[in-house]
Each structure stands twice: as structure tokens, then as C-alpha cells.
Amino acid sequence: MVATLLRLRFRVLGNQLARSPWQLVGFILGALYGALLLVGIVAGLVALGFADVRLAGVIIVGAGSLVTLGWALIPLVAFGVDTTLDPDRLVVFPLTTSRMMVALTLAAACGVPGIVTSVAALATIATWAHWPAALVAWLVSTPLAVLTAVVASRAVATVASGFGGGRRFREVAGILIFIPLILAGPLIAGLASGVSVNADTIAELVPLLGWTPLGAAWAVPADAAAGDLPAAAAKLLIALATLAALWLLWRASLARSLVRPRLTSAAAVRAGSIGWFGRVPTGTAGAVFARALTYWTRDPRYLRQLIAVPLVPVLLWFYARDGDPFAALAFSAPIIAFIIGIVVYADISYDGTAFGTEVATGARGRADRLGRILAAAAVAVPLVLLAAALPFAFAGDWTQFPSILGMALGILFTCYGVCAVTSAQLVVPVPGSGDNPFKRVPGTTFLQGVAFFGIWLVALALSSPAVIVGIIGYFTRNPTVSWIAFAIGIVGGTAVLVAGILIGGKMLDSTGPVLLARLKAMKNA
Incomplete structure (x- = not known):
């Protein structure tokens, strides 16, 4: 059934692109942009393999943390969530919630952002291949990093669109969620104003992200390359716990939204009231x-x-x-x-x-x-x-x-x-x-x-x-x-x-x- 849904996803996408030539042009241009971006990323990772292991860890952990955060937040305010396979439409299929989640995860990973993220994560082998100990860690942590990003995006979007069950609550929440994101720049700048921001400061602060859900999976190969195996094992546990928590959160919110579908009824109005008309x-x-x-x-x-x-x-x-x-x-x-x-x-x-x-x-x-x-x-x-x-x-x-x-x-x-x-x-x-x-x-x-x-x-x-x-x-x-x-x-x-x-x-x-x-x-x- 999961394979059937993936074929359905690409069939729907193909029909959409065939129906609108301009949409097809946009899809092709977006794919070309992603390909060019990947070329630059891969070239940078190859060059990074000849750098110091500490510098390589700082760059990959910092960039990986931003990628994970972007997957969770940016789709909500800029590009949206690809709902070619909308859970509300899949509810009629004989699918368990877990299988539906697997299908939705694979569908997201097969889109242009998912492919770019996956290939970029796999390309980190060009950096870690210079440290044999990092290769084993890379095999385990790379799928974790990609899955964490994709599942975080799905979980946040599902919670934000369905939490509370009522239409008015969701609409107000959908408006208010933009305010802290718009103010994020000044808040970050204000926090950083009291810190001397330079290369040494960044090199000290970025590794701390490896101990957070954002960067734990990205930091495992870096610690293995540096010979710090206990830290690598601890961060691997953090990454596994993060993915498990996101999966459970998504499962609970998705199950709730499928059992209690979104309300679309209009509010009652006084008889004879025609408002602005x-x-x-x-x-x-x-x-x-x-x-x-x-x-x-x-x-x-x-x-x-x-x-x-x-x-x-x-x-x-x-x-x-x-x-x-x-x-x-x-x-x-x-x-x-x-x-x-x-x-x-x-x-x-x-x-x-x-x-x-x-x-x-x-x-x-x-x-x-x-x-x-x-x-x-x-x-x-x-x-x-x-x-x-x-x-x-x-x-x-x-x-x-x-x-x-x-x-x-x-x-x-x-x-x-x-x-x-x-x-x-x-x-x-x-x-x-x-x-x-x-x-x-x-x-x-x-x-x-x-x-x-x-x-x-x-x-x-x-x-x-x-x-x-x-x-x-x-x-x-x-x-x-x-x-x-x-x-x-x-x-x-x-x-x-x-x-x-x-x-x-x-x-x-x-x-x-x-x-x-x-x-x-x-x-x-």
C-alpha cells in the first residue's frame, strides 16, 4: 500500500504539471536550482575533507542544525507543506496510521527539497572518508539526520494545522505563529549584541548544537573522527530519542486530526443580517x-x-x-x-x-x-x-x-x-x-x-x-x-x-x- 501511495503521489504530480505548462516550468527551474545548489555543496564537502577535523565538525554541525531547523519552520511561513498526499484524503484508504506516516515521510523525501537534503547529507561522506572511525558513524547517523528533518516538518505542520480541533483556534494560531518568526532576527541580534561574535566564538558555540535535537545526528561522525567515542554514542542516543519523540508527536496529532476532522461549518448569523452588503x-x-x-x-x-x-x-x-x-x-x-x-x-x-x-x-x-x-x-x-x-x-x-x-x-x-x-x-x-x-x-x-x-x-x-x-x-x-x-x-x-x-x-x-x-x-x- 505504501508503494501504491508513492506511485499515486507521482501520478498526481505528473497530472498537475501536465495541466499547467507554467507550473511545469516552475518545477523544472526549481529542480535546476536544487541541482546547482547540490554541486556547490558537494564541492565544498570535498574540500572540507582536507581541513582540520574540528573545523569540519563545526561547519557540518552548524549547517546541519540550520537545515533541520529550516525543515521544521520555513515550510510554515515561506513555501508551505507539499500536500499532494493530504492525510484528509487518505483517510478512506485501508491504511494504519503508521503506514500512512511512512508513506507521507517517503513522499516528502522524494520531493525536490527532500532530494537535495538527502543527497547533501550523503555527500558528507566526502568529508568523513578521511577519518575511518567516522565512516561507521556516518552510516548510522546520516539516515537519522534526514529522517529527523523530514519528520520534524510533518510533525510541526500537523500540530499547527490541527491542534485544538476547532477552525477558529487554528486560524488564530496560524496568524500568531508568524509574529515570533518575524521578530526572530531582532531577538537573535539582541542576544548576540552582548557577545563578541568572531570565528573563535562561533567555533566554541556551534559544537554545543551537537548536544541538541537540531544537531545531534550531524555531530556523531565529527566526534567519532575526533576519537571521542563516548560523546558520539551519547549524541547518537539523543538523535534516536529526538526522532522517536517527533514520530510519536506526529502520530498522536495525525490520529487526532483523522478521527476529528477539521471543522468547516460557518458561524451562525442573525436572521436578516447581510453585513457590509x-x-x-x-x-x-x-x-x-x-x-x-x-x-x-x-x-x-x-x-x-x-x-x-x-x-x-x-x-x-x-x-x-x-x-x-x-x-x-x-x-x-x-x-x-x-x-x-x-x-x-x-x-x-x-x-x-x-x-x-x-x-x-x-x-x-x-x-x-x-x-x-x-x-x-x-x-x-x-x-x-x-x-x-x-x-x-x-x-x-x-x-x-x-x-x-x-x-x-x-x-x-x-x-x-x-x-x-x-x-x-x-x-x-x-x-x-x-x-x-x-x-x-x-x-x-x-x-x-x-x-x-x-x-x-x-x-x-x-x-x-x-x-x-x-x-x-x-x-x-x-x-x-x-x-x-x-x-x-x-x-x-x-x-x-x-x-x-x-x-x-x-x-x-x-x-x-x-x-x-x-x-x-x-x-x-
Whole structure:
């Protein structure tokens, strides 16, 4: 049965790639990137074999610990978890929980990240082959290191997506989990600020990771090569205990999620209550506005995108606290505008097949563009205004305020104009409402990153006049230049916004059925 599921995994992947040429291109590019990365890793490990055993241990244990940590955390916030074999869909198969876990582990190890990790771990033999005692330890510890990384990823994702059993709890947890990860950089930097960070310090600290679950399996060959067999045996026990604990944690959470499936029912509402639909103007644009505003105020998938807003001033203040923290806080408004302005680059994707209602009614594309932008702006504009005004309100000097506000609104309007065009052309795989918040479709990560970066560059280029003049107005403290920057930001941003609504609306009139077909294909994938 495990072999059957693995064949099913590759059959599903093949069908997905065959259905979407661009997804196939993304998969190939991702595979090529992984291959190039492996070439560099293998070359480095070969060279490391001629170095001192202590240096080799420090590098491999440090890098291996980061790999294990990355498997556990990065999929939750960047790339998601490959759910080609989703446990919720496998529940109908005659499988025990243990066999299902074996199948899911092998499926994860057969993906591009799993292959890269496995080959890189196996390639450490190029380093440890110079110390015969390390070879025996390598044979035992290498599978442990790879399995620990893969099982940690599955266990963390399963716990995070299913813990608590209730949909609302999972949605709130899915939002809050990002906060400590975003603040991880400042926290680590703060802890390191009191430590003299140099090569000697790193060489002393990294071996300590070998005594933790992150690096124990990677450190076993290093200790064997150094002749410290008791330490190697102790770390091997730690690695075995870590894998066993992760396996049991995953088993318990997976069994719980299969017995108590995720809740997808909607909350009860008062009879006659139609929410925002009864508070906005009627018409096509008003209906789209009300629906999109409901998403922005109630859908955790949208609320998750607003997490960075209050954290931007915190991060900027932290990194500029020894310089000019006021300038950092002042420029948080343009950065916030850019972050929340660009996230709607593929807004129709979050509608799912509900977008079919709009297509069926013959709604004009221009009305759709206007309604979605009004909803996004209703949330973003107050946040941007607040972020722009608060630093100057506390300082009591409003001379530079027009330049900052002009930059922020110019960037926001420009981003909305660009996204009004791109969202009429693009749909990307996103978690469905109440779905696994960490879901990912193989072959789409690379293309989504390229698309987002390209849109980011276009928006930055179109808003550059407002940004350049705004920076000049801020640092020269010239009131005239500051107001000129404000005017350029408002006029230029509005021009791009209007053009985006008109162009994007015309595009959507012709691409609407095509986008709906893509959304249906994604839902059935």
C-alpha cells in the first residue's frame, strides 16, 4: 500500500504539471536550482575533507542544525507543506496510521527539497572518508539526520494545522505563529549584541548544537573522527530519542486530526443580517466592495497579511536605535504601504470558484477592479495615515510630514494600480477557506516568487518619482519640496491607479472565464 501511495503521489504530480505548462516550468527551474545548489555543496564537502577535523565538525554541525531547523519552520511561513498526499484524503484508504506516516515521510523525501537534503547529507561522506572511525558513524547517523528533518516538518505542520480541533483556534494560531518568526532576527541580534561574535566564538558555540535535537545526528561522525567515542554514542542516543519523540508527536496529532476532522461549518448569523452588503452603495462595484471588505475583516487568510503592519515600526526602530530612530519610524509608513499594497497581486485566487458567480452575472471588469481596490483601501489607508502621522505627532514637528505622506499614498495607489492589472491575469494556489493553512502545490513556489518579485519591481519603478522627491524633501527639510513630493505622490499614484482600473477591467472582461477555469482546475488538483 505504501508503494501504491508513492506511485499515486507521482501520478498526481505528473497530472498537475501536465495541466499547467507554467507550473511545469516552475518545477523544472526549481529542480535546476536544487541541482546547482547540490554541486556547490558537494564541492565544498570535498574540500572540507582536507581541513582540520574540528573545523569540519563545526561547519557540518552548524549547517546541519540550520537545515533541520529550516525543515521544521520555513515550510510554515515561506513555501508551505507539499500536500499532494493530504492525510484528509487518505483517510478512506485501508491504511494504519503508521503506514500512512511512512508513506507521507517517503513522499516528502522524494520531493525536490527532500532530494537535495538527502543527497547533501550523503555527500558528507566526502568529508568523513578521511577519518575511518567516522565512516561507521556516518552510516548510522546520516539516515537519522534526514529522517529527523523530514519528520520534524510533518510533525510541526500537523500540530499547527490541527491542534485544538476547532477552525477558529487554528486560524488564530496560524496568524500568531508568524509574529515570533518575524521578530526572530531582532531577538537573535539582541542576544548576540552582548557577545563578541568572531570565528573563535562561533567555533566554541556551534559544537554545543551537537548536544541538541537540531544537531545531534550531524555531530556523531565529527566526534567519532575526533576519537571521542563516548560523546558520539551519547549524541547518537539523543538523535534516536529526538526522532522517536517527533514520530510519536506526529502520530498522536495525525490520529487526532483523522478521527476529528477539521471543522468547516460557518458561524451562525442573525436572521436578516447581510453585513457590509447593507452598508455600501448598491450596484456591481458596491457588491464586490462589500464582499471583498468582508474578506478583509473576517477571513484569516487576509488578516494574516496584515501581521507585518504593527511589526514594521518595531523592526525599523530596533535596527536604527543607535542611529536616528525617528527617521526609521517616519519611513515605516511608505514601507507599510508597499507591503499591504502589493499583497493583492492575485486577489481573485482567494475567491476560489465563488468567482464563478461574478462571471455568470456578467459583471463588468472595471466594476470588479474598483470594488476590490475600495475594499483594500478601506483597510490600508487608515493604517498608512496612522503610521505616517504618529511619529510627527510625538515629535511635534510636521515640516517633513507631507513628503512622507505623499510617498506612502503614492506607493499604495501605485501598487493597487499595478495589482489591478496583474490580478486580472494571475491566479495562484492558495489555501482554501478552512483548509490547511500551510498547503503548497509542487512546482508553484518558484514561479510565485518570480511573479511577486517582478510585480514588486514594476510597482517600485512606477512609484520612484514620489519616492525620490519624498526622500529629498524629508532630508532637506524644505517645506516647498516636501509639498511638491506630496503632490507628486498623490497625482502620480492616482494616475497609475486609474490606469490600472481601466486596463485591468478591460483585461478581466476577456480573461474572467479563463481565470475561473484555472481556479476550478486548482480546486480539483
